[in-house]
Amino acid sequence: MTPKQRFLSTIYFKRPDAPALEYYYTDVGYAEHGEKLLKLYRKYPGDAAPVPFAKSAGLPGPDPADFDAYGNYRRVTTDEWGTKWEYRVYGRIGHAIEFPLDDMDVLDGYKFPRLLLSDPSAYAAFAKKVKDESDEYPVSHSVPGLLERMIALRPFEKVLMDIAEGDCKIARLADALTEHFAEDVALALSAGADIIRMGDDYGTGRAPLISPDMWRVFILPRIKKIIDPVKKAGKTCCFHSCGQIYEILPDLKKAGADSIWPQLPLYDYGDLAARLRELGLALCIHIDRGELMQHGRPEDVRAEVGRIYNAFRPDLGGSWFYFEVDQGFPFENIVALAEAIAAYRS
Numbered sequence: 525m526t527p528k529q530r531f532l533s534t535i536y537f538k539r540p541d542a543p544a545l546e547y548y549y550t551d552v553g554y555a556e557h558g559e560k561l562l563k564l565y566r567k568y569p570g571d572a573a574p575v576p577f578a579k580s581a582g583l584p585g586p587d588p589a590d591f592d593a594y595g596n597y598r599r600v601t602t603d604e605w606g607t608k609w610e611y612r613v614y615g616r617i618g619h620a621i622e623f624p625l626d627d628m629d630v631l632d633g634y635k636f637p638r639l640l641l642s643d644p645s646a647y648a649a650f651a652k653k654v655k656d657e658s659d660e661y662p663v664s665h666s667v668p669g670l671l672e673r674m675i676a677l678r679p680f681e682k683v684l685m686d687i688a689e690g691d692c693k694i695a696r697l698a699d700a701l702t703e704h705f706a707e708d709v710a711l712a713l714s715a716g717a718d719i720i721r722m723g724d725d726y727g728t729g730r731a732p733l734i735s736p737d738m739w740r741v742f743i744l745p746r747i748k749k750i751i752d753p754v755k756k757a758g759k760t761c762c763f764h765s766c767g768q769i770y771e772i773l774p775d776l777k778k779a780g781a782d783s784i785w786p787q788l789p790l791y792d793y794g795d796l797a798a799r800l801r802e803l804g805l806a807l808c809i810h811i812d813r814g815e816l817m818q819h820g821r822p823e824d825v826r827a828e829v830g831r832i833y834n835a836f837r838p839d840l841g842g843s844w845f846y847f848e849v850d851q852g853f854p855f856e857n858i859v860a861l862a863e864a865i866a867a868y869r870s
Contacts, residue, residue, distance in 0.1 A: 525540060525541045525542075526659070526660050526661075527569075527570070527571035527572070527660055527661050527662075528571070528658070528659070528660060528661050528662045528718070530542065530544045530571045531544045531546070531571040531572055531661075531662050531844065532662060532718070532760065533841060534806065534838070534841050534842065534843070534844045535760055535762070535782050535783050535806045535844075536782070536806070536841070537801075537804065537806065537841045537842040538841050539839070539840055539841045540839070540841055542839070542869045542870070543833075543838035543839050543844060543845060543865075543868055543869050544571045544572075544838065544844035544845070545568070545570040545571055545572075545844065545845045545846075545847065545865060545869060546570055546571065546572035546573075546808065546844060546845070546846050546847065547565060547570040547572065547573070547575075547847045547848070548846070548847070548848040549565070549573075549575065549576050549577075550615055550848055550849050550850065551584035551585075551614070551615035552613065552614055552615030552616055552849070552850060552851045553615075553848075553849030553850075553853075554577070554583040554584045554585070555583070555584055555585045555586060555614055555615060556849075556851065556852075556853075557849070557855055557858070558583055559583075560855060561849065561855075561858065562575070562577060562583070564858065564859065564862050567862075568862050568863075568865070568866045568869075570847070571661070571844075572661065572662060572664070573657075573661050573662075573664070574657065574660075574661055584615065585614075586614040586615075587599075590611075590614070596612075597611070597612060597613060597614050598610065598611070598612060599611040599614075599618075600621075602622075604637035605624065605636070605637055605673075605676065605677060606624035606634075606677075607620050607622065607623060607624060607676045607677060608620070608621050608622035609621065613851050614851075615851070616850070616851060620675075620676050620679075623676070623677055623678050623679055624677055625677040625678040625697070626678060626679060626682075628678070628686075628691075628693045628694075628697075631693055631696065631697060636700070636701075636704050639704070639707060639708050639711060641665075641708065641711035641712060641715065642707075642711065647711065647715055650665070650712070650715045650717075651715040651716060654715060654716035654717065655716075658716060658718060662718040662719050662760075663716065663717055663718050663719070664717065664718065664719040664720070664721050664762075665708075665709075665712035665717040665719070665720055665721070666720075666721040666722070666723070667705050667708050667709055667712075667720060667721070667722050667750065668705060668723075669722060669723050669724030669725070670698065670701055670702065670705065670724055670743065670746055670747055670750070671683075671724050671725070671726065671733075671743060672723070672724055672725060673701055674694070674697060674698065674701065677697070678694075678697075684733065684734065687734060687738065687742050688734070688738070695742075698742070698746055699746070701746075702746040702747075702749050702750060705750045706749055706750050706752075706753065709750060709751075709753050709754060710753055713753060713754065713757045713759060717759065718759060718760060719759065719760045719761070719762055720751070720754045720759065720760070720761050720762075721761075721762045721763075721764070722747070722750070722751070722761065722762070722763050722764070722781075723763070723764035723765070723785075724743075724747070724763075724764075724765055725765055725766040725767055726739065726743070726765050726767055726769045726772065727765065727766065727767020727768040727769040727787070727790075728767050728768065729767065729768060729790060730768055731768055732767070732768070732769055732771065732772065733767065736771045736772050736775075739772060739775075740772075740775060744772075744775050744778075744779060747779050748778075748779040748780060751779055751780035751781065752780065754780060755780045760782050760783075761780050761781050761782050761783075762781070762782065762783045762785065762808065763776055763781035763783065763784055763785070764784075764785040764786075764808070765784065765785075765786060765787075766786075766787040767787060767790070768787075768790045768791075769786065770791065770796075770799070773799065773800070773803060773805060774803055776805070777803045777804065777805045781805065782805070782806060783805060783806035783807065783808055784800070784805050784806070784807060784808065785807075785808035785810055785846065786807075786808075786810070787810070788809065788810050788811075788812065788832075789812045789814075789815075793831070793832065793835035793836070794835055797835050797836050797837075797843075800842070800843075801842060806841075806842050806843060806844075807836055807842065807843040807844075808843075808844060808846045809832055809836060809838065809843055809844060809845050809846055810846045810848075811825075811828060811829070811832070811845075811846070811847075811861060812828070813848060813850045813853075816828055817850065817853050817857050817858075817861070818850070818852045818853060818854075818857075820857065821857075822856050822857055822859070822860035823860075825857050825860040825861050825864065826860050826863075826864040829845075829861065829864035829865060829868070830864070833868050838868070839868070845865045845868075845869075847861065847862070847865070
């Protein structure tokens with residue numbers, strides 16, 4: 525099988541010739557480990573995308589100007605939506621500190637930024653990527669999460685209160701974002717994307733952020749509208765959501781998601797494995813990047829890979845290994861993870 529065949533077969537519960545592997549090549553991983561990490565990626569290649577850097581020269585790294593006199597990293601930028609962000613860890617998601625829609629009275633005059641793929645040169649570059657890579661690897665395009673974009677435009681608590689109170693302005697914003705993201709999906713599909721990826725965090729560590737019933741009224745029909753063109757085109761939708769969202773997994777499947785990348789430590793593995801196979805919802809196996817990878821020992825990492833393999837059986841299809849390097853991972857833990865996964869893939 526080619527990497528693309530292996531990856532897509534896995535998502536559709538067809539048995540691959542080996543368990544599939546997806547890397548997310550993080551800037552912070554390269555910045556902390558450099559050439560060592562690049563060599564590891566080359567030694568154990570994945571199935572979802574080629575390694576993006578052929579040589580160590582020019583690997584991502586922080587700007588020295590973003591460190592204060594005490595060596596603390598801090599970067600503040602304003603994005604194309606008008607949200608001001610503060611970053612305290614290089615290469616990781618920041619925190620919104622100023623919001624263009626803090627006052628919803630300005631909603632009527634607020635303009636969304638132009639979609640990247642609506643620019644002819646960006647569209648041509650993406651179409652070229654499809655042409656160059658799609659015979660061997662699945663080509664993905666990521667679309668922002670609806671709720672996550674809303675809480676980047678307006679403070680978190682205000683968005684949740686607006687939804688709970690049935691505020692008409694938050695509904696108008698959600699509808700406009702839905703149309704915007706659906707257009708983004710259409711452009712990516714027309715350029716030849718194999719996979720549309722969406723990520724929207726709907727849970728806390730114990731329960732959904734909003735009641736499942738309210739989520740089904742406010743969120744579900746809108747994300748379905750974004751995903752519908754993917755299904756009509758016969759393409760794949762991979763969905764990510766952190767937090768405990770067990771109750772709405774069937775709804776995500778109904779919305780058109782083909783796979784889910786959940787916050788795995790929040791679930792009972794056996795129960796989740798049975799539920800996802802029942803639903804026909806494939807699993808992105810996301811090893812715990814917090815306590816285990818940052819503070820565990822290499823033998824703990826290897827043991828966890830074995831426990832996950834036995835619970836979800838990625839060799840049978842319907843689940844695949846996911847590999848992402850965050851800040852503060854001891855390199856021996858990264859090697860242990862790579863070697864443990866490679867042992868099952870061989």
